[in-house]
Amino acid sequence: MPELPEVETVRRTLDPLIRGRVIADFDLRWHRTLEYPDLDAFTESVIGAAITEVTRRAKLIVIHLDSGAAITVHLRMTGELLFWPDPGVERNADREPYLRAVFTFQDESRLLFYDTRKFGKIAYRSASELGNLDQQLGDEPLEPGFTASRLAEILSSRRRQIKPLLLDQTVIAGLGNIYVDESLFRSRIHPLQISSGIDEDRVRLLHAAIVNVLATAVAHHGTTLRDYRSGLGEPGQNQTRLRIYGLKPGTACPDCGSPLERLVIGQRGSIFCPSCQPLS
DNA sequence: CACTGAGCCTGCTAGC
DNA sequence: TGCTAGCAGGCTCAGT
Numbered sequence: 001m002p003e004l005p006e007v008e009t010v011r012r013t014l015d016p017l018i019r020g021r022v023i024a025d026f027d028l029r030w031h032r033t034l035e036y037p038d039l040d041a042f043t044e045s046v047i048g049a050a051i052t053e054v055t056r057r058a059k060l061i062v063i064h065l066d067s068g069a070a071i072t073v074h075l076r077m078t079g080e081l082l083f084w085p086d087p088g089v090e091r092n093a094d095r096e097p098y099l100r101a102v103f104t105f106q107d108e109s110r111l112l113f114y115d116t117r118k119f120g121k122i123a124y125r126s127a128s129e130l131g132n133l134d135q136q137l138g139d140e141p142l143e144p145g146f147t148a149s150r151l152a153e154i155l156s157s158r159r160r161q162i163k164p165l166l167l168d169q170t171v172i173a174g175l176g177n178i179y180v181d182e183s184l185f186r187s188r189i190h191p192l193q194i195s196s197g198i199d200e201d202r203v204r205l206l207h208a209a210i211v212n213v214l215a216t217a218v219a220h221h222g223t224t225l226r227d228y229r230s231g232l233g234e235p236g237q238n239q240t241r242l243r244i245y246g247l248k249p250g251t252a253c254p255d256c257g258s259p260l261e262r263l264v265i266g267q268r269g270s271i272f273c274p275s276c277q278p279l280s
Numbered sequence: 281c282a283c284t285g286a287g288c289c290t291g292c293t294a295g296c
Numbered sequence: 297t298g299c300t301a302g303c304a305g306g307c308t309c310a311g312t
Contacts (some may be wrong), residue, residue, distance in 0.1 A: 001305065032288085059306080076306055117289045119306070160282065169307080177305070267285075268305065
């Protein structure tokens with residue numbers, strides 16, 4: 001599932017490819033892929049607009065338009081945003097059933113949105129709507145402002161289980177199930193630990209783990225377990241660097257050898273080592 | 281405020 | 297081997 005590193009990789013690959021291109025057509029293949037506004041309003045707003053740059057906020061890809069507005073794309077679980085340069089070359093036929101939306105540019109190159117499970121969302125946002133959205137989202141963990149003391153402030157000001165807290169995009173933006181499990185394992189914190197009860201040294205470890213895990217994953221173009229691809233269709237390389245995510249309960253902890261456990265926390269499967277990550 | 285559960289989806293897999 | 301029930305999960309919304 002695309003989290004910050006995967007979305008960032010898509011952003012980086014797409015930005016130089018679609019910057020400056022002018023949208024000539026929009027073809028919606030699955031009506032619910034378009035989140036806002038309705039198809040007519042969306043089409044009217046984006047046709048003729050030129051793309052100025054592609055940025056990222058949390059897990060959102062933000063395609064900025066010369067009007068000051070933007071198109072946001074959320075990949076959710078299985079979304080893929082792919083640049084297709086050559087209109088003459090046939091698209092991958094067996095992927096065609098999962099094609100949910102197509103932006104065609106004036107030069108007939110295309111931006112394709114594939115999404116097997118139809119959870120992904122495309123929306124148009126005015127400059128002010130974009131500002132509101134930004135305000136609703138939490139800290140960017142790879143920005144300089146996200147320091148250990150800032151994390152300490154976030155954790156101590158709430159009394160919540162650490163895992164759901166880290167997954168809350170209004171608190172910290174961009175973490176998902178994979179990187180939260182990895183970060184908690186590396187900093188030896190139980191996923192049900194109450195945030196305000198984590199001591200300062202442990203918070204420092206957690207901060208280092210989050211930053212390190214995310215930065216490493218970005219450097220390796222994200223984690224591809226199944227569906228995730230970059231804007232060029234390339235899989236990521238970070239999957240070999242995961243230490244605990246994907247392991248089954250009962251298998252030996254890679255650090256201490258004791259059997260791993262699985263819990264469902266906030267509707268998400270959570271793998272951890274009860275020995276390395278004791279609840280305190 | 282913190283937490284829970286339903287709903288959105290469909291490919292894959294564990295278990296029969 | 298073939299079938300099917302249930303799992304996977306980011307996010308929103310409603311309810312406790």
